[in-house]
Amino acid sequence: MKRPADDVNWKSKDMEEVDDFDIHSSDEDLDIVRQDSNYSKLSAESWLRVDSEYDEDDDAADEDRLVFEYDENEEHFWNDIATRLKRRAPYDRSVLECVVELLSGTGATKKRKLFLSAVDRRVWLNPTLKTLHWSSKRKGVGSLDLEEIRMVKGWNENRAILVETADRKRLGLSMSNHQDLQVWVRCLACFSSLQAKIFMQGLNISEREDYDPLLDSWGRTALRSKVRVGDYYLLDSPDTPRSHAILAFSASELGFYSIKLLSKTISELLGPEVLACVKELDHPNVLKYKDFLQCRDQEGLYAVFEHVPRGIVVSGYKLEGNKAVSEDMARKLINDVAGGVIYLHSRRVSLGNIRPDNLLFAADGSLKVNPLGGIFYEHSKRSEPITFGTEVETASAFAFSAPERCREAKKRPKTPSDAYATDAWSVGALMYFMVYGRAPFLGNTAESIQEAITTSRLEFPDSPKVSAKAKDFLRKTLGEKNPSKRVRVEH
Structure with missing residues (x-):
């Protein structure tokens, strides 16, 4: 883009506009999506309803997120294509290859108005390539329609980007590195309306004129x-x-x-x-x-x-020796799992065996449960869950199963199986796995794991420390072998 003749004035004026990196609009105007779930109606005494300190402790939150970052040395259910593509320079990649990098989100900061400090943000594109999203701990997740964008400006000096809509709503952020800045400006140039004006020194955006994915x-x-x-x-x-x-x-x-x-x-x-x-x-x-x-x-x-770009939360193949997450983080994750399970139960669907591999991280940090990880109908003639691939043959596949589903155990409960109680057990097993870094019942083979699930008492390791309310939640879901007496997720 050729810069105007009054180069100095153009630069100083624009830099003044985004100095505060503020969003000049109301929450309603920018379609802020709140994080409150319609399916978080767990009992008032439930451990899940305890107020979380997660949002107050940024350092602890960042440390927890590291547990779920992609590990190139571990085989995952989802291919992390963006990680491989990012090794190449922006203009050594096609626009589509750059876009994939933005689906999982990139780090950014937003300066607090009237303060010298800055707050962390995460910004990403929806896989449908129709909307731009950014995270805010205080306001939830904000979104902006790409067709509404009328101006995008980027500055190499401080890695800043300003996005403005037709009605003068603005989003200003500072990217973590110059490569992210170039990728964002290039992709927004190609997928926003041709009426939008794009400014960034040294960036060739001529391809946007006739770009066709x-x-x-x-x-x-x-x-x-x-x-x-x-x-x-x-x-x-x-x-x-x-x-x-x-x-x-x-x-x-x-x-x-x-x-x-x-x-x-x-x-x-x-x-x-x-x-x-x-x-x-x-x-x-x-x-x-x-x-x-x-x-x-x-x-x-x-x-x-x-497409869920951030992939599975954590692999369930390793049943012990995993890094535990904080109790506050685990509470947030299990709340999302419970929301999905309660919805499925309302549709008369049960998962049967929910494993860590069935939990996927969305770009906004929320969890999605894969319903085909082991789905069957409550009133269907099928009595056993259906699972994908060869995972059902591995010992780890049974570690999160309820006692009534342990077909090879000698002391399997004689009471009729309750699909909803079975899911409650799996939710408890997932919670235990998160806070302790290991499955609640262990063994060397599928048979020994099933025997432990049906006969062993629930025990809590001395470390890490877990609150009494969390242990009470685990006792209600994992401590009762009889499905007819076990607590339901809805309760």
């Missing part, structure tokens, strides 16, 4: 040369193992989704009834499935669902 490339290969399944171009190899999801781009909606191949056996076990139910599920804490497509070259189905 379908004419872009991925991995130095034209997008339209990629394997296509229905409406979706597969950005990963279709030979990706079934334990992984494939990143895909919708040709009609121009947004990102994830696709996973379901084997013929799993597809037949699920059946049309379950698949139709899964597509109807719609809740902020439940992974949204969009479609199921028939495979042409091989038997089975492609499951299409919303």
Whole structure:
């Protein structure tokens, strides 16, 4: 972009505009989304209702978040493509490759008005590529429609960016590094309206004039040369193992989704009834499935669902020796899990066996429960949960199962199984796993783990320290082997 003749005045004037990095609009104008859940109606005496100090202790919160960051040395359910692409310079990547980096969010700061201090922010793009979002501990999550943007300005001097809408609403942030700044300005230039004015010294944005995502490339290969399944171009190899999801781009909606191949056996076990139910599920804490497509070259189905860029919360394959999270952080995570489970129960759906691998981190930090981690109907003829892939054969798959679901245990409870009580046990097991860094009942084999679940008493390690209310919550969910006497998540 060629700068005006009065170069000095242009710079000083604009820098003065964003000096406070303030959002000049009301919460209502910027469509602030509150974090209050309609499904957090747990009992007044419940440990989950204790006020959290998480928002007051920024250092502790940051330390907890490190537990869930991507580890390149560990195989995850989700491919972290953005991590691989970020190693290349912005203009050594296509626009689509840069956009993927922004889906999981980047760090930024916002200066407090009239103060010298700054507060941390996280800013990201929705996978549909229609809205921009940013986090705020005090106000929740804010959003802005990309079509409403009329100006984007970037400054290399302090890595600042200013986004302004047609009605003069402004969002000003300082990015953590120059590369993030360049990526944001470039992507907003290509996906905002052509009426928007883009300013940044030294950044070539001529590509925005005729930019078409379908004419872009991925991995130095034209997008339209990629394997296509229905409406979706597969950005990963279709030979990706079934334990992984494939990143895909919708040709009609121009947004990102994830696709996973379901084997013929799993597809037949699920059946049309379950698949139709899964597509109807719609809740902020439940992974949204969009479609199921028939495979042409091989038997089975492609499951299409919303792309959750930050992947699984933590792997459940390692049952002990994990880093524990703070009690406040665990409370927030379990509240999200409970919200999703209560919603599923309201739709007469139970998960049966909720493992850490079934919990996914959304860009805003909330959790989403994968309903196909082990779904079955309360009144269905099916009596056993259905699980994906080969995970059901591993010992870790049983560590979060309720006693009544331990088929190989000799002292399995004789009382009829209660689907909702089974989910309550799994929620308690997840909570125990988070605060202690280990599963509540351990063993060397699947059989020994199931025996421990059905016969061993619940014990609490001396370290780390956990509050009495948290232990009471765990006793009510994990201490009762009889499902008919066990507390429900709704209670």
